Amino acid sequence: MSADETTTTSGATSATDIPVTDTPAKKGPPAPVKVIAVVLGTAVLLSVMVTMFALPAARSAPHHVPIGVVGSEQVVSQVDRLTGDSFDVTAYSDEVAARDAIETRAIYGALVVKPGADLTVLVASAASPTVATMIETMGQGVADATRAQTQVVDVRSFPAKDPRGAGLAAGALPLALGGWISAMVIMLVISSAGGRIIAALGVSVVGGFALIAILQFLVGTFDGNYWLTSLAAMLGIAATCFAVLGLREALGGPGLVVAAIALILLGNPLSGLSSAPELLPTPWGAIGQLLPPGATGSLLRDVVFFNGNAIAHPLIVLGCWLLGGLVLYGLGLRRERRKHVSDVDVVEFGYRETVDA
Structure with missing residues (x-):
């Protein structure tokens, strides 16, 4: 046997003698389990999203919305009693004070009740068109009870191009x-x-x-x-x-x-x-x-x-x-x-x- 053959055989033998250790691959969950997990997880996510987006809108109602009333103590207490927990009523001395409160965001609107005069409803549709509509409706109810006419004044509105904001x-x-x-x-x-x-x-x-x-x-x-x-x-x-x-x-x-x-x-x-x-x-x-x-x-x-x-x-x-x-x-x-x-x-x-x- 030649020297070259000896070298080749020796190299082949040494390469074969090296032990090879197989590292077992980590097995994840079976495919059916993954499919079920994805389906259930997605369903839960969609359910939570629908709940969070739909439930607040469906349960929308006034909760302690701040409004003002300009009028006698009797009128203020009457409005407070009629609104309950839906509105928080604050009395103001005159219409100017009520307007200032609206513009400083202290209240959303106000009812100006003067004896022998029309009932003035002050709103700010730019603060919330929905709340403004509620205050107008409430003012109409008070006007009907007192047999007065209503006049609605929008203190701050959205521009004409987008009146509802x-x-x-x-x-x-x-x-x-x-x-x-x-x-x-x-x-x-x-x-x-x-x-x-x-x-x-x-x-x-x-x-x-x-x-x-x-x-x-x-x-x-x-x-x-x-x-x-x-x-x-x-x-x-x-x-x-x-x-x-x-x-x-x-x-x-x-x-x-x-x-x-x-x-x-x-x-x-x-x-x-x-x-x-x-x-x-x-x-x-x-x-x-x-x-x-x-x-x-x-x-x-x-x-x-x-x-x-x-x-x-x-x-x-x-x-x-x-x-x-x-x-x-x-x-x-x-x-x-x-x-x-x-x-x-x-x-x-x-x-x-x-x-x-």
């Missing part, structure tokens, strides 16, 4: 979905933490200008200062976008689920933009105002139609969501930097070992 109500879902989808796209396309922050800020600015331009110049829902209204929209989009980014960075996949529940599943139907928070079942109306869609809608409404009155609450809510998202994302950014430094140290240590050897 449909654009504002329809904007709740795009606001919620827009921030969520924007954050998802940013995370998929941009890998650096700093780049994601810049992109989120850019989306908020451009999206705010675009959203208000559509609602004001195309749909005709708004008639206020375009620049101030755009700033309010920017804050709402930024709060939504950074909340999603922060939750995703802090909690991973479950963070996206939490964001979807807060913004879409709860935030949209509980925003009260199509009616009013006081018309939703207790306490869902108040909860909706603590979520970005409801707070953004209230902020836009107050900035455009009520000279910025009563904006403190939505500003605080959106500020908390924005800062919370930034904090969570900042923690993720810090973790990423630590990981980068650790990787660099490992590479340098390996390089030094090689040089020393």
